[in-house]
Amino acid sequence: MSAKLIKCPDCGRTNRVPAAAPGTPRCGNCHQPLPWIADAGDATFQQIAGQSPVPVLADLRAEWCGPCRMVSPALEQVATDLAGRIKLVKVDVDQAPKLQQRLSVQAIPALMILRNGQVVARRAGAAPASDLRAWVEQTIDREHGA
């Protein structure tokens, strides 16, 4: 299972964050929640996104896609703002043809929120971090029945 090096937004310590875990990652130094960002493909999506302990914000993208590159930092900002509450899972659709078909991705970037592996919200195209954060928060709050 792959891991990413994530810098703690609170203390600056670099942590090794696994792509899949039973609980949300915390900084080994200051114990604050860390942004959880992982890459997934056809073979790993079920484990990384389907079994996530928190809602997943999935970013279906491709290297050649300009709007995808534009929205990527905004999504990472949302993952940082909502550390401990969501997991950002990036999927390169060129490397994941089965997922692209199963999730009915017609255009990229395709953004989806999944809970327990089920898509509960989706949108297409780039947007500012503030818009994306509001969308994610509204969706996961609604899912909590709040």
Ligand SMILES: [Zn+2]
């Ligand atoms: Zn820290």
